[in-house]
Amino acid sequence: MRTYLDCIPCFYRQALDAARIAGTDELIQKKIIDEISQLIPNFSLEATPPEMGRAIHSLVGKISGVKDPFKEIKENSNKFALKLYPKLKQEINNSEDRLLSAVKLSIIGNIIDYGAKNSLNVVEEIDYLFQGNFMINNENNSTTFKYNQFKESLNKTNTIIYLADNAGEVVFDKLLIEELVEELGKKVIYVVRGKPIINDALIEDAIFCGINRVAKITSNGSDAPGTIMKYCSPEFIELYQSAELIISKGQGNYETLSEEDRPIFFLLRAKCPVIAQDVGCKIGDMVLVGR
């Protein structure tokens, strides 16, 4: 997905948020804003938004001296989500269609994202979503829920490449991976970012949440808040290009891979108007799109 002009105000907001989380004072924050302003005229709208996101957060790191400002937030997200795990697992155990429930929960897990929102009451939101008030309950009402097609693709697949998004959300991913591995007998390779970027999951988050007990964990080698091939490691690129089926979580991966001609299913919550328009849904919608 290309960058839209509406992304630009949001770039500044994200930079401010990150600079504040890094504990900088207003003088440093202004310096960051000024440096971003110098990047904007040279930034092509043909690039994906995470390309600029990467540049912004690299700038925040360089100027603030804080290389992983979201570290504590990520740790708290992981702990918070792990506490929810038994309740979520029970939800799946009690459901008629285990895979569907796990897919839904994996998408719900995408609300744990401090990149697109300043704060949110996660517990309340999960409860609300659990009550069934979301579009993917009724496939017929939605052009953006391709569950049957997803199941068909799964049937033909042995190994799934699972592209992670945020810390915390990893626990929700684990529930879906458990279904894929333990119930359906698939192999899963779980791919996280290579270096700290916003609150995106790293290898340490995947291990902390116990992904290593059900899947192989690897990194894409990059520090972009998405999957931008030119910054990824040769090992990841090979894995990606030979993949039978890819599950891609979150906005950042969608923004960077939506135009790829690969067998990818995108699971995300549309958190901004630009993404919602690109997907063809409303803000807040829970989405499963792909081919």
Add this chain to the structure above:
Amino acid sequence: MRTYLDCIPCFYRQALDAARIAGTDELIQKKIIDEISQLIPNFSLEATPPEMGRAIHSLVGKISGVKDPFKEIKENSNKFALKLYPKLKQEINNSEDRLLSAVKLSIIGNIIDYGAKNSLNVVEEIDYLFQGNFMINNENNSTTFKYNQFKESLNKTNTIIYLADNAGEVVFDKLLIEELVEELGKKVIYVVRGKPIINDALIEDAIFCGINRVAKITSNGSDAPGTIMKYCSPEFIELYQSAELIISKGQGNYETLSEEDRPIFFLLRAKCPVIAQDVGCKIGDMVLVGR
């Protein structure tokens, strides 16, 4: 009021909105964004937000070639508000405290502002506010409603300088001015902007809405979306400096005059978190502050 870093994303959003209303294509919009990016590093946070607003809209005018992109919106706002006038007048006629009702309506009129919001359902919002769900109903609950102090100041005053904000809102101003002139025997001088800027009222808007039948109309000579003295005419500055009492409408006038040591009462709706924090209220609050 100084500029906060949170204003910067909003500057870009306003520029995009204005450029789109001016009918530009994305290439021109990007050019506008790029030129704003060059202004940002030289913009002092000590300046008020309307100082940047003025620069941005001047840039949009220069690059798009459209000098008054909000002209049609202003005309529609005026016509829309004039249709409401009989209902609003009846509201005042039926009220126990005519002046209080007129003050409240004047503040409600500040919702007709296309500068801070993309769109709004004005009728619905007025109806909602009429139902009494706003803080200024109960003076005791609010630190930001100084109605009694305002009345005392009025008692000691013959001539009031009334600083207008938006087109459309002018009709709501007229209701308050009618109370000041016809019920309380005051003289009112109604001050509009000197040149087109966003949807701010000009002399033509004031006349279209019939202000000339109850007050003298003049302009501040400036093209800022607020009252920035260095851009105002000497005639306005003299008027302002000798004023017994000033009624200032809207955010732009608040942002530019809030630190002035003059007898000013600010009537506005706090439409953004930065203003709300500066005033000491919540977003959406209806405010009467001043001295």
